[in-house]
Amino acid sequence: MLSLSIECVVCADAFEDADCLHAPCLHYFCRQCLMNMAEAANRDESLLPLQCCHKQLPTETFLQFLPESVRAAFYAKSAEASTPPPQRLYCPNKKCSIFLGKSSGEGSLHDIACPECSTAVCSGCKTRAHPREDCKENELAIEARALATAKGWQTCPGCKAIVELKDGCYHMTCRCQTQFCYGCGAKWKTCGC
Known part of the structure; x- marks a missing residue:
């Protein structure tokens, strides 16, 4: 045939x-x-x-x-x-950084061993494992938010990614598809900007 x-x-x-x-x-x-x-x-x-x-x-x-x-x-x-960006868990070892799956969030903590480099990772705060200690906010995240505030950058209300507007209007569409106002950070068409 x-x-x-x-x-x-x-x-x-x-x-x-x-x-x-x-x-x-x-x-x-x-x-x-x-x-x-x-x-x-x-x-x-x-x-x-x-x-x-x-x-x-x-x-x-x-x-x-x-x-x-x-x-x-x-x-x-x-x-x-297919994993929403705020729930993604990556290896905190800067020489590795592979995707490990979905973060459990701070409600149900457990440690995960990276299959590539064997680094122990806390599934709650997404940093290196810290047995018998409560999760602390990631120092780099605190620094990044402080820099964003100082520079006047906005945070996506959907995935919490920091966004910088170089030129154009305030109507932003994030990579997560959330639309928001760059001026105030509210979901698009819910503010008076």
């Missing part, structure tokens, strides 16, 4: 139907273009989830086209991107 020769929507080269991903929007993607998309998403989480024509590509089918090393990195980046 002959398979049809179809065109990849990205590179426009012709491929056998069986060698391409068939997207829900009826476009086709070749293996190399899928791998390039996955590698780009591994570097920039704003590209996740992968889509074509505003329809998500079927993840399980998509992953079958990737080599194991790219597939593993894509799984890891997808897990990180």
Whole structure:
């Protein structure tokens, strides 16, 4: 049985139907273009989830086209991107800094050992583990907030990221998609600025 020769929507080269991903929007993607998309998403989480024509590509089918090393990195980046930024837990060892999962917050503390460097991490305050001590606010976070206040920067009401406005209007859209007023920090269209 002959398979049809179809065109990849990205590179426009012709491929056998069986060698391409068939997207829900009826476009086709070749293996190399899928791998390039996955590698780009591994570097920039704003590209996740992968889509074509505003329809998500079927993840399980998509992953079958990737080599194991790219597939593993894509799984890891997808897990990180699906965790809200304020709840992300990273290794506090500056030479490591890998994503460890979702923080438990200060309500249910437990220590996590980083699988890369074995650093013990407190899941509550996101710093190095401190057995038998209460969580203290991260000193670097205190310094960052003091600098933000001194510089007049604003904090996103959604993910608590610090944002600087260089020019333009006060309507901000954070990377977490929260819209807010840079002037007062309130959610967009809830203030009189």
